[in-house]
Amino acid sequence: MARVAYLTGRSYRGAPTPPGDVPPLERVSRDLIFAAGREHGVEFEVAYWDDAQLAVRGFDAAVIRTCWDYHERPEHFLASLDAFERAGLAVFNRSEVVRWNFRKTYLQQLGPSAIETVWAEKADAHTVAKAFDALEAAEVVVKPQVGAGSRETVRLQRNAWSESDLIGAPRAAAMIQPYLRSIETEGERSLFWFGGAFSHAIRKVPHAGDWLANMPGRTAFLAEPAPPAAMAAAEAARERAPGDLLYVRIDLVLGDDGAWRVIEIEAIEPYLFLDFAPEGAGRFVGAIARVLGV
Amino acid sequence: MLAAAGRANAPVQQEVERSLGRPDVVRRDGAGAALTYRMETCALLLLFAADARNEMRLAEAHPSARRAGEAAPSLDQCAAEAATRGG
Structure with a gap:
């Protein structure tokens, strides 16, 4: 059985996150991942990302999950990941990938599929x-x-x-x-790959009159297969991204010319939408298990 | 209404906004949202998570004092103050 630290922040939007807990909107995903872990021989334990002792607590790896307060202390966050890796604790995704993904200038590397x-x-x-x-x-x-x-x-x-x-x-x-006007009707697609294998796709459809497709309460989240052209555009972008992404979410919107455009790659702490696609939990954990050899 | 946070019968975001009015701050993450209401003596942080039917349901309610050093009011006290601003 491998032990994996499930990294989270000490607070979420100003409310403290008690030890062992995660933000409320992530509890379904956490429970699904922990249950899948038991089937794959991976024991997860929630841990704070700024725990200075994390590397000596006997974990085989750490996976960045709900570290949503890192924007308040980005240098501290990156330094923590570096310290874990220097101490021999594998971090997913690794700190170099986090740095690459931190600034959206990575879109410049993605070729014509990027917006x-x-x-x-x-x-x-x-x-x-x-x-x-x-x-x-x-x-x-x-x-x-x-x-x-x-x-x-x-x-x-x-x-x-x-x-x-x-x-x-x-x-x-x-x-x-x-x-891109299609965001009002077609919405936005989020495609997920774990360990290099495609897992699931989510469509975010704003309610009529809204244009931000990531606005909970004004957006419907649907588990829906991605159109083949969207998949192809995401794959083209993925080929130009770092090659060892344990997990990645690629967001796309349909352009006015009918071609899909990548608007974001999230390889730090993506929300996985497992509440809507629970089958993704086993794939996520399976990718971790393969890397750890369990 | 807010005391039902975290339960299956917790209010959804629209019900809360109808009751308390527009929040002062709205923040979003994944399939969730955080609403903040600022009143004279307390602030109210409400955390919502999407349920399987895409309803944004109240998961947690956190009252806090507006001024440093003051004790946080109870949820009932803060909710009562929030209700006076109305929707």
């Missing part, structure tokens, strides 16, 4: 105006290069925006992308 993006050190009016032309877009979305969860994200319409609209835009380095 077209203008990169900017600052989202000022001049830069945004130029981006409209460069992207030949009627609408654009301005997002931070580092961040998650639609924070500091604004949507602007050509000839119908002003500098004041940028108040909610990123204060640090930004990325500007065309607004």
